[in-house]
Amino acid sequence: MTFPYRSMFLYSLVSALGLISTMPQPQSANAAPSCSTPALSRIQRHQVSGGETLEGIAQGYKLMPATIIGMNPFIKNGTVRVGTELQIPPFNGIVVEVPPTQTWRQVATKYKIRPDTLFEINGCQQNPRVVFVPVVPGVTGSSNRIIAASPAQTAPSATIAGYPLSSETTVALAYGWQINPITKEVFFHSGVDLVAPVGTPVEAIAPGIVVFAKDQNSYGKLVIINHLGGYQSRYAQLETINVTLGQNVKTGDLLGTVGATGQPTSREPHLHFEMRSNGSLGWEAKNPKEYFTK
Numbered sequence: 479m480t481f482p483y484r485s486m487f488l489y490s491l492v493s494a495l496g497l498i499s500t501m502p503q504p505q506s507a508n509a510a511p512s513c514s515t516p517a518l519s520r521i522q523r524h525q526v527s528g529g530e531t532l533e534g535i536a537q538g539y540k541l542m543p544a545t546i547i548g549m550n551p552f553i554k555n556g557t558v559r560v561g562t563e564l565q566i567p568p569f570n571g572i573v574v575e576v577p578p579t580q581t582w583r584q585v586a587t588k589y590k591i592r593p594d595t596l597f598e599i600n601g602c603q604q605n606p607r608v609v610f611v612p613v614v615p616g617v618t619g620s621s622n623r624i625i626a627a628s629p630a631q632t633a634p635s636a637t638i639a640g641y642p643l644s645s646e647t648t649v650a651l652a653y654g655w656q657i658n659p660i661t662k663e664v665f666f667h668s669g670v671d672l673v674a675p676v677g678t679p680v681e682a683i684a685p686g687i688v689v690f691a692k693d694q695n696s697y698g699k700l701v702i703i704n705h706l707g708g709y710q711s712r713y714a715q716l717e718t719i720n721v722t723l724g725q726n727v728k729t730g731d732l733l734g735t736v737g738a739t740g741q742p743t744s745r746e747p748h749l750h751f752e753m754r755s756n757g758s759l760g761w762e763a764k765n766p767k768e769y770f771t772k
Contacts, residue, residue, distance in 0.1 A: 516601030517610035518573070521549075522566040526558045535564065544614050545570045571612040582609055589613045593655075594666040594763055638709050639771045640683035640729055642751050646772035648673045650744035653765045658743055668763040669712065669752030671744040676717055678736040680749055682727045683711050683769070691719050697750070698740025701733045710761055712752035715740045 524535060532553065536543045547553050549565045558564065574589075576582050582600070586593040589611050600609045650671040651659070658665055682703060689710075690702035699716040717737025721727060736749050743750075753769050754761040 516603065516606075517568055517571070517599050518608065519601070520568040522568075524564045524566050526560050526562045526564065528560050530558065530560075532556050532558050535566075539566050540569075541566070542570050542614055545572075548572050548614075567610065569612060570614050571610050572614070573608060574611045575608050576606060582606055585609060585611065592762070594668060597666070598760065637769075638684040638705050638707065639769050641770050641772040642680055642683050642711070642713060642749060643672060643674055644679060644681065646770075650746050650748050653763075653767065656743075659745060660743065665743075667743065669714070669750050670766045671742075671746075671748040671750050673744075673746050673748050674736045676736055676738060676747045678749070680713050680716060680733045680736060682729055682731045682733055683753075684709075685726075685728050686711070688721045688723055688725045688727060691721055691723050691725075693739070696741040698742075699734065699737060700740075703727060703733075708756040710754040710756065712750075712754065714750040714752070715742050715748070 522539075524539075526535070532543050532546060535558065536546050539546075543556065545567060546564060547556070549567055550562075552562075574585055576585055582596060582605075583593050586596040591611060591613065596609065596611065597603075599612065600606055650673045651667055653667055653670050655664060656667045657663070680701075684703075684705050686703040686705040688701060689704050690700060692700070694700040694714075697712075697714040699714075699719050701713045701716065701719055701721060703711050703713075705711065713733055715737055716734040716739065719734040720732050721734070727733070736747060738747060742748065751766055753764045753766045755764055756762075
């Protein structure tokens with residue numbers, strides 16, 4: 479169900495007395511650093527002042543007018559009335575109710591959105607009944623996603639390559655949709671598990687700055703490095719961490735050692751490694767193998 483069909487019902491869900499004030503916190507006990515506050519909990523209110531237009535308001539929030547109309551279906555003929563309170567989402571998109579017979583994964587497939595992206599922008603909730611989908615109906619674009627990004631959130635403009643261990647190893651669990659070998663549940667694996675003995679040195683894949691270096695739930699001991707060009711590498715489930723927040727590192731610098739902290743998804747000792755790129759929806763997971771040089 480989307481705004482074009484039952485718009486007033488969904489509008490009531492995100493009204494001042496509804497969803498904005500009652501959105502639950504993320505339901506995942508293993509929320510990752512990329513799982514921020516759900517998009518629907520970040521909706522702002524804007525009271526229309528004299529002289530304002532729909533186009534001007536949309537431009538001020540870096541949104542398309544169609545997004546504001548979808549969130550506020552009482553708008554007629556593209557005209558906003560002075561004193562009216564508008565609901566402004568954090569980026570372009572629509573609110574979708576997940577039908578009782580479907581899952582949010584099926585909603586992602588319908589709108590051609592990567593399931594892990596939809597999962598993360600909705601706060602990593604396991605079974606949300608209402609989600610924010612970053613598409614604008616009737617507007618074409620890459621995967622039908624039209625997102626106005628700030629300069630700091632532009633897509634990667636450069637490519638990095640390297641390897642997080644001193645020598646190439648086998649992959650215990652690949653990137654993408656997998657069956658958890660421990661729980662037997664289907665899940666999206668946002669990185670690769672590289673088989674290595676506990677205590678194996680873990681190296682920086684490329685130069686960058688350490689933006690995270692401590693325990694993080696299922697990631698265990700985690701190091702995150704931001705690189706030039708809008709890239710980020712993550713080294714998880716470490717036994718030890720040998721860098722500090724804000725430290726500049728070079729390719730091959732020691733970051734820590736392979737461990738088994740957090741909640742590993744592979745039974746063999748391994749390094750959980752991720753590559754992400756900074757897009758309009760945040761740090762989106764990429765297939766690490768595309769960045770490996772070994």
